[in-house]
Amino acid sequence: MGRWMPDAAGRLSRAALELYEERGFEDTMVAEIAERAGLTKRTFFRHFPDKREVLFPLSARIHEVIVDAMAAAPADRSPLAVVMEGYDAAVDMVNKGHAQARRRRAVIMANPELLERQLTKFAATSAAVTEALCERGVARRVAFLTAAAGAAAWRDARECWIEGPETQDLHALLRESVAELRSAVAAPLAR
Amino acid sequence: MGRWMPDAAGRLSRAALELYEERGFEDTMVAEIAERAGLTKRTFFRHFPDKREVLFPLSARIHEVIVDAMAAAPADRSPLAVVMEGYDAAVDMVNKGHAQARRRRAVIMANPELLERQLTKFAATSAAVTEALCERGVARRVAFLTAAAGAAAWRDARECWIEGPETQDLHALLRESVAELRSAVAAPLAR
DNA sequence: TATCCGATGACATTGAGTGTCATCACTAGG
DNA sequence: CCTAGTGATGACACTCAATGTCATCGGATA
Numbered sequence: 111m112g113r114w115m116p117d118a119a120g121r122l123s124r125a126a127l128e129l130y131e132e133r134g135f136e137d138t139m140v141a142e143i144a145e146r147a148g149l150t151k152r153t154f155f156r157h158f159p160d161k162r163e164v165l166f167p168l169s170a171r172i173h174e175v176i177v178d179a180m181a182a183a184p185a186d187r188s189p190l191a192v193v194m195e196g197y198d199a200a201v202d203m204v205n206k207g208h209a210q211a212r213r214r215r216a217v218i219m220a221n222p223e224l225l226e227r228q229l230t231k232f233a234a235t236s237a238a239v240t241e242a243l244c245e246r247g248v249a250r251r252v253a254f255l256t257a258a259a260g261a262a263a264w265r266d267a268r269e270c271w272i273e274g275p276e277t278q279d280l281h282a283l284l285r286e287s288v289a290e291l292r293s294a295v296a297a298p299l300a301r
Numbered sequence: 302m303g304r305w306m307p308d309a310a311g312r313l314s315r316a317a318l319e320l321y322e323e324r325g326f327e328d329t330m331v332a333e334i335a336e337r338a339g340l341t342k343r344t345f346f347r348h349f350p351d352k353r354e355v356l357f358p359l360s361a362r363i364h365e366v367i368v369d370a371m372a373a374a375p376a377d378r379s380p381l382a383v384v385m386e387g388y389d390a391a392v393d394m395v396n397k398g399h400a401q402a403r404r405r406r407a408v409i410m411a412n413p414e415l416l417e418r419q420l421t422k423f424a425a426t427s428a429a430v431t432e433a434l435c436e437r438g439v440a441r442r443v444a445f446l447t448a449a450a451g452a453a454a455w456r457d458a459r460e461c462w463i464e465g466p467e468t469q470d471l472h473a474l475l476r477e478s479v480a481e482l483r484s485a486v487a488a489p490l491a492r
Numbered sequence: 493t494a495t496c497c498g499a500t501g502a503c504a505t506t507g508a509g510t511g512t513c514a515t516c517a518c519t520a521g522g
Numbered sequence: 523c524c525t526a527g528t529g530a531t532g533a534c535a536c537t538c539a540a541t542g543t544c545a546t547c548g549g550a551t552a
Contacts, residue, residue, distance in 0.1 A: 113517045114530065139507065150532055155509060188488035229420045251457060255478070256485045258453035262446055270442075287446070288490070294447045295486045297379035299479070304548045305499065331539065341501055346540065 119157045119167070121147040126164040127213060135161075135221040162227040165214055168203065169231045173238045175199050180242045189248045193239055193260035194288060201280045204268075208276040215272050236261040259295075263287040310348045310358065312338040317355040318404060326352075326412040353418040356405055359394065360422045364429045366390050371433045380439050384430055384451035385479065392471045395459075399467040406463050427452040450486075454478040 115121070125146035129138040140161055141151045158164045179199030183192045204211065218224040236257045243253035267283040306312070316337035320329040331352055332342045349355045370390030374383045395402065409415040427448045434444035458474040 153531060190488045191490045226417055226421045229424050230417045233420050251481060252485055255453055255457055255482045259486050262449035266446055290443060291446045292486055294381060294443055295450050295483055297381045299382045344500060
């Protein structure tokens with residue numbers, strides 16, 4: 111057996127989610143999270159840069175998955191198609207954890223600081239997508255707007271998925287959201 | 302003459318921008334900002350909820366302007382047209398301060414915490430726009446996606462405006478961004 | 493004149509986040 | 523078997539953002 115219990119970051123992550131549910135984010139101190147995980151406050155900050163980040167342990171890997179899938183897309187696809195290819199790949203990472211996703215969502219929605227951090231996560235993904243498009247030769251401005259459209263569809267679909275039953279297909283929801291977005295953006299600007 | 306120097310919030314805002322430029326956000330302490338404004342740290346926090354918020358003094362009024370303009374739009378306009386009506390109204394508030402906008406942008410871009418707060422501001426505007434659309438009878442999901450599209454165009458246009466010469470017309474840039482977004486979203490999803 | 497109000501200062505306190513050094517099981521080289 | 527090194531952790535002190543509380547005092551009001 112190792113010198114320390116395994117998966118310190120995972121223990122911290124789980125303890126944090128539990129405590130944020132029990133007492134709320136504001137009324138939970140980092141020292142308490144660490145204690146429940148059998149560690150100290152100082153060690154918490156060796157695994158996570160701050161008290162908010164502990165709720166988003168997957169975001170780094172999601173970026174990789176999306177960017178990789180985009181890189182694998184055939185060269186003749188439209189920018190939007192490439193972006194959706196990326197998000198479709200991300201679906202498979204997220205798909206398993208419906209219950210988990212609901213718990214995290216409830217905690218996040220209850221606190222402005224956590225909502226703010228979640229926005230940063232969406233924006234970071236969007237920035238990675240923008241960059242990936244640029245590397246394919248898409249003009250920066252088009253890349254930014256396409257990434258923003260994809261992010262909007264992703265957020266919309268994810269919201270429906272979390273609110274609805276676990277059996278829903280996130281791929282299908284994503285296609286629906288894109289279709290809705292298309293018709294919304296195609297609407298006339300003047301009479 | 303009054304008992305205190307007038308416009309405490311404005312003095313704090315200006316002092317903060319100066320200090321963030323001189324030393325950077327991280328290395329500026331709230332007590333220093335307050336001192337330069339002739340006030341105390343405690344009074345800073347009576348005018349702004351935190352050290353980041355002091356860089357976004359106009360955002361609350363911008364929301365009002367946008368929502369009011371949307372409410373004034375004729376009932377037969379498409380959701381996207383209504384949203385653009387709102388942002389067009391916001392242009393006139395922002396248009397004057399090109400130099401100021403550049404200074405703030407430079408400070409914000411140099412610090413992750415400020416970028417995060419800026420995202421929250423864009424998101425708050427977007428949420429207000431979504432709500433205004435819902436009150437017009439637009440379905441929530443369509444409202445969200447349309448608001449997201451408008452926000453993307455707004456950010457894109459604003460970026461171009463700040464980077465370019467002061468003489469540029471932000472209204473025109475906004476129309477350009479919408480046109481770009483339209484063609485990007487209209488692209489085919491499959492071969 | 494007496495009273496209240498509203499912005500501010502003064503002071504104390506909490507808790508997030510960081511720097512620094514010690515600890516100690518495990519590992520590799522001799 | 524011994525020894526030096528490594529890496530995750532604990533212990534401790536410290537800074538600073540943010541908040542609660544009470545005192546102050548010029549001006550407005552009755």
